[in-house]
Amino acid sequence: ASSATNPVAGDLIALQKERIAAYKAAPKKRPHVAFVSNGVADFWTIAKAGAIAAGKSKEIDCDVTVEFPGGGLGDQKRMLEDLVIKGIDGISVSPIDPTNQAEVLSMVAEKALLITNDSDAPKAPRLCYIGMDNYDAGLLCGKLGREGCKGGKVAIFIGRLEQDNAKRRRQGFIDGLLGRTPDATRYDEPNTVINEAGYTIVGTWTDSFDRAKAKANIEDVMIKNPDLALVTGLFEYNSTLAVEVIKQNNKQGKVQLAAFDEGADVIAAIKEGFVLGTVVQDPYGYGFESVKVLNAFCKGDMSLVPANGIISIPAKVIKKENAEAFWKDLKAKIKAGKDAK
Amino acid sequence: MKRALGIIGIFVVILIYSAFFAENFLSGINLMQLTTRTALYSILALGATLVIVTGGIDLSIGSVVCLSGIMTPWLLIEKEWTPWQAIPTVLAIAAFIGLCHGLLITRLKLQPFLVTLCGLLLYRGIARWMTGDQSQGFAGEFDDVRAIALAKFTIPGLTDYRLPATVIPMVVLATVIGLFLSRTVWGRWLLATGRNESAARYSGVPTARLITLSYVACSLLAGFGGMLFIFDIGSAQPSDFGNFYELYAIAAAVLGGCSLRGGEASIVGVLFGVATLRVLQNTITLAGFSSQIEFAVVGAVLLIGVAADELIRRFAARRLERVGAAASH
Amino acid sequence: MKRALGIIGIFVVILIYSAFFAENFLSGINLMQLTTRTALYSILALGATLVIVTGGIDLSIGSVVCLSGIMTPWLLIEKEWTPWQAIPTVLAIAAFIGLCHGLLITRLKLQPFLVTLCGLLLYRGIARWMTGDQSQGFAGEFDDVRAIALAKFTIPGLTDYRLPATVIPMVVLATVIGLFLSRTVWGRWLLATGRNESAARYSGVPTARLITLSYVACSLLAGFGGMLFIFDIGSAQPSDFGNFYELYAIAAAVLGGCSLRGGEASIVGVLFGVATLRVLQNTITLAGFSSQIEFAVVGAVLLIGVAADELIRRFAARRLERVGAAASH
Amino acid sequence: MRSEHPTLLRVCGVGRRYAGVTALAEIDVEVRGGEVLAIVGENGAGKSTLLKILSGVVQPSEGRLEVADAKGALHAVELDGARDATRAGIALVHQELNLAENLDVAGSIFLGREPSRFGWLDRTRMRDEARQWLTRVGLSIDPSTLCGTLPIAQRQLVEIAKALSTQSRVVILDEPTSSLTARETDRLLEIMDELRRDGVAVVFVSHHLDEVLRIADSVVVLRDGRKTGELKRGAFDRALLEQLMVGRSLATAERRERRESAQVRLAVDGVVGAHRRRRAVSLQVRAGEIVGLAGLVGAGRTELLEAIAGVTRHEGRVQLDGAELVGDAFARVRRGVSVVPEDRARHGLFLEDPVAMNLSLAWIDRNSRSRLVDTRGETGLVGRLVARMQLRPAQPSRRVQTLSGGNQQKAVIGRWLAVDPSVLLLDEPTRGVDVGARAEIHAEVRRLADTGSAVLFASSELEEVLLLADRILVMHEGAIVGELLAHEATELAIMHLATGGRAVEGTHA
């Protein structure tokens, strides 16, 4: 028996670079690249629109496959394996658990070109990372809360905490809210109450993506803490539901919301004025850039990748003043993606 | 009624615990939320009960909730239908799904588990495909329609507690189904069919039609429930909306005293089964358990509850046997 | 064997489709992956089969997969146990879970659906609580242990295809369980128990013990399967690892010709049932369907498959009735 | 005079085929109002199939069915299911019991035809009417009793009440007396007579020729699915019927010699069963002895046999060869105690499994090497048993469900005869078995006793008790009230004890 020995990451990166160099001499005619998300969400449908749009655009022109694994790690592994078997040229993936997915990522790197998006796997043999730091985005969201709400009880709602980006985002929020000096390696246990800087973070609630449950969580926490001052929903629907619950319970202005992502109701509420603002990433950009970079690789072009291997697409804060413009732009992009399909 | 005693006991124990240890449990607003949730889930559980009574099972409830729940805002917002078009269409689709299940089960004699498992995969798949995995919501519109699920009626004398409108369909459906099963000819036929299909058939009961009908009713209620859920929640993601709801519905029915072998049901029991599950979930949050152990607590409490119920029943039966024997001499 | 014909037919049809329309479907590496996956899932399905044969059901398979799969790296990495301590512990816990199910079902006469549904909630809850919802993985260590699931054997003459080690437990278990059911006294008894429990009891079959044993075996296999799954995947999250695996396992068993009413099983059929589900999923990706419609396609294909199977069977039975009668005179 | 009776139902050239067998072929039968038609034949002759065709439960493969309309004119019809039959005025009591156990007696009687207004149940009317019909069949139970708690004989009577309550023009009864004792049988025959007087057509099947001789106006004899004779009253007697049915005349078995001296094998001491009556029973059965339990419906015989077999819990002691039997049925079966239950469909058979599996289930345990089934030995055994029990059709791979009722019964008994048990408990051993096969079963039981086994059986047929038993114990209300030796017992004596009379008087009668 021979167990699959994984060549070290460095070797695999070298291997991929050799392949790219070879493409320089003989560019791939019409590359086939894939974009793999870490789950199913609106965020990813926007990214998909970006990826598809990139594939259709004249200067890029390649085949694009987009996969949304709905069943966690095992599902993502299966999809990656199947894509590699299919003979895909390059894959941009948002790894669910980067520290433990070394083998499958190496396997991808062995047969195809690997980049990551949204959440990074620095130890894996990926050629570059496209996205932003979730810790930094969390910081932005925390600061948003700190500006809009000067102390009191705070509750955090998030789909689940297992994935790396969720943990970092949550930690960023806490550090930003409490005004600590940023340190991405810090970790506050989700089960402990934090009393600091005039804020009481009463807890973090997860729902495993069951929205009825997510809504019940917010309602129950508001009942348990009638004096709740600030909530944050760190996944898109958590914020959307927080808006819903605030409206249904007439808590506008009494409970503040520092939101995340670009849910339609959230943007509408920001325009109305009872939500502090929202931190948005640029999923469209993730999708578009991923395809653009992979396509360039297949033509033997490595120039898009900066020295540190990180193509940064920073998060933005949307407040009342820029909400309208942002929304229009987003709608147009999604529409373009749909038409392209 | 006797069948329901067990779950009523469990419910009362949990209620007492909650009243003491869950912060603000007895506050009007909390009870109001609990009423809403119980009402919503009980619509699904009542549907499940009708199928369980026939000795069948419907695993597709959650997916039908998803499909109809997703379709409602999709038709209203994306396709710009009027509510008068959208709502009947969604309900008709749900009923049609039930009809397909019923026909496959009674005509082709396929196993209900298999048919509805395929349904579980299929309808969610359709919802995901239809919407391109994009979550669907009302975007702040249609508040008048959503009032079906969101309206609350003030009760004179109570300040904090207002009666949620969702209670109306719950009470109406529970009453209708309860009377149907115990007081009407068809209900009796359904019970007989569930326990001994051939006996019913030999007595001239149109068993195939009744079974089909119960699947139609179950899917229709799931579709109606899904619509109310989305009215309540406001938006949903096709890939996860309604996941596991069939298990909650079936669990509530079974807790409420329905036997999966068919022929037995207690509507009161089912309602208490639903309420137990909802109170349990609420208490876990209010009493400050972490949401990680929620599942563990629910599982453990239910298991202990039904085991205790069974032991008490046995003990009572033994005593009765002894007393009865003594009396008969 | 006859019972398995339907699913073999469905499998062959899908295989032919895949060979033509799914890119690289017949490549060695793809067949190797498919073998691994079929082997892993079939361990769960074989366990489910044993319970289904008794007329019961085990909904906790997925959660036992989760608990044991999560515990293995947790004990090895977090608690720094040796594999010699960790693996037997995990398997013992799985077996103990099965024992509890069996005793609750046979002694307290609780409904299997209810007991194992509570289990479904409980064990996943425990896994989440134990790990604080953190995903668990081997962090690049224990490659020697993981080789149990990851090793591949070269076959002389084949370059691309290497035989995955997971095939060994699958073949061993399928053979043992197949022979157990058809050739041993206990196996016969188990089948008899599933068919008619009280008749079995009257015939001197230790029904309670056999049923308990089948739940132990089912949970043990789920635990073992969970371990192999995590060896294969490398890491898992307690909140979703193994979700729905019980449905896949039961679906495979039912597709393979097991009746949920008990007393019938075809091990060959179960293996083909598992393989069908795996090939279907693989083909959907390879043939370039979007992952959104994956569920819809699986559901629709299975439904059409079983319906067609049933229709063909009926047609054959009709013919037999016409022809067979003539032959007997 | 007879020709005045109008024909209500007629089948012409009817046949029914199943995969592998022809159950019926070329049958012509006429059913007339005001007449009792008996259908007799061996097990598997096709009687039940014919009745099912007459009542629309089974569709014939060929031939046609004609039903009279209100004016008496016959029309060819296709009855599709029980509903059509009810509408055409035909009611059937099936051979195998078919009650939904979750309904009460009233609900069962009116199932499918509940008195209602706009679909709303009229429960009081249902209960009142049910009470009338129950009285008519001589059953004094509360109409709101759950069917699931009734013993098998009472279920049978409920089914008969149900058939009567339809007030049909044609009442079809498939072995209605097989689980009834003499008293209920008499009552039923009276009812059939009343029906006849009312102009109703009664069709019934029975393996008890004395019943046929007492009541039938005409008899149709079936053999291997074909009609071998149709006789009017006066033209048939017992010998002729037996000749037509079996194709030979039956020899009567001679009485066995009693073994006074043999040691006690089975000793029952103060056993109190699980049910509500709680009266202690003690008895002994010697090696080689055949003891019969007689009693009325509900006397407690089944309860006693189940307690001894260990399938229900009991107080008191049961000893086998001086050693106490403890534990459940599993432990007791292994020590050589076997029970053939009263309700074969519920407790005896694996209906969806093949005959072979049903026959070998007990044998494989005792003849396995390190728990592996000796498949070759099994095939041999099954072959031998099929021949020995004269199972028809003799196809071991056939599902038991598709066997006729009598053949099913033979399969249950065959299972235990295969293992030569030390104690054989039989509850209604020959229910639904034809005269020929009954003699065979009796012979097998005697053969088993001759090897030193103790046999304890319960039967509601006094004839069978007298024929088979060496010694007779009579039960009444859960207790043994008398003991009779076979050679001094009479039907009258047994009945006297069984109805509560005292033993001394009984022996004089």
Ligand SMILES: Nc1ncnc2c1ncn2[C@@H]1O[C@H](COP(=O)(O)OP(=O)(O)OP(=O)(O)O)[C@@H](O)[C@H]1O
């Ligand atoms: N559903 C079925 N499938 C196949 N064969 C059947 C089926 N029903 C009956 N048969 C066969 O038809 C034949 C006649 O059976 P039937 O039940 O009519 O006999 P019967 O005369 O009523 O016997 P008994 O006295 O034992 O009740 C038997 O050989 C039986 O095996």
Ligand SMILES: Nc1ncnc2c1ncn2[C@@H]1O[C@H](COP(=O)(O)OP(=O)(O)OP(=O)(O)O)[C@@H](O)[C@H]1O
């Ligand atoms: N499960 C039960 N629960 C309560 N009472 C029962 C149950 N089974 C039987 N009985 C009652 O116990 C009594 C004895 O029944 P048992 O069946 O032993 O009588 P039996 O002499 O065998 O009569 P049969 O000829 O009807 O078989 C009956 O009165 C019956 O109503």
Ligand SMILES: [Mg+2]
């Ligand atoms: Mg018959």
Ligand SMILES: [Mg+2]
């Ligand atoms: Mg009896």
